[in-house]
Amino acid sequence: MKTKPFLVVLLLLVLALGVSAQNFTQKVTAFVQPIIQVVWPDQELDFGNLSMGVNETTTMQIKVYSNIAYxxxxxxxxxxxxxxxxxxxIYGRKTLKEPIKVSINNGVDWKNVTxxxxxxxxxxxxxxxxxxxLKYQQILTFPDDQVLTEGLIYKxxxxxxxxxAI
Structure with a gap:
């Protein structure tokens, strides 16, 4: 007669452990989408009227929001x-002697554009x-760039x- 209550207790214990085990094995998962969002003003950068020596554009601020490397x-x-x-x-054949330079830290460091x-x-x-x-720099040299036609646009x-970065 003692085995029946023991079996009932054992059955309840197994059911309780089974429910507990199920509660511990559940997982919550989520998929995170990679995002890159770039914000920049709608403007063109312009050197204006070039003069001999160093000429720079205004600064354009570019913002990048990203949850992945880029x-x-x-x-x-x-x-x-x-x-x-x-x-x-159409473009002509004459170019300035020096390549354009670019900076992404407001002119602290410059790289030649390639x-x-x-x-x-x-x-x-x-x-x-x-x-x-972001800003650009153009050096106008003398006498090399003196032969350029005045009044034309150079761009x-x-x-x-x-x-x-994947």
Whole structure:
């Protein structure tokens, strides 16, 4: 007669342990989407009227929000300011002697622009935005750049890519 209550207690104990084990084995999971968001003002950077010596653009602030590592790469077909005819929308052949320089820290450090230039490599994820103060510099030399045609526009097209570093 003692075995029946013992079996009932044993059965209740097994059920309680089974429920407890189930409660401890449940997991909560979530998938976090990688995010890169870039914010920059809608403006063009302009040297204005070039003069002999160092010429700089104003600063453009670029903000990057990212929960993954990323890189910033500058790409251009021509790293020099090149004559541009606005009447027919084509580039000419004359360029300035010095390549454009670029800075992402408001002119503290400068790099010569190349066809493909890594500005930021594997920036770590951040809980706040990363701010880059972008500006360009052009040195007008004498007498090399003196032969350029006055009144023409000199420009180049530059593209910045912010990409995940994966």
């Amino acid at each position: 890189s910033i790469v500058l790409e251009t077909e021509v790293p020099y300011l090149t004559e541009y005819d606005v009447n027919v929308n 066809n493909s230039l890594v500005l930021v490599s594997n920036a770590p994820p951040s809980v706040t935005e990363d701010i880059y103060d 180049t097209d530059i593209v910045l890519f912010v990409t995940p």
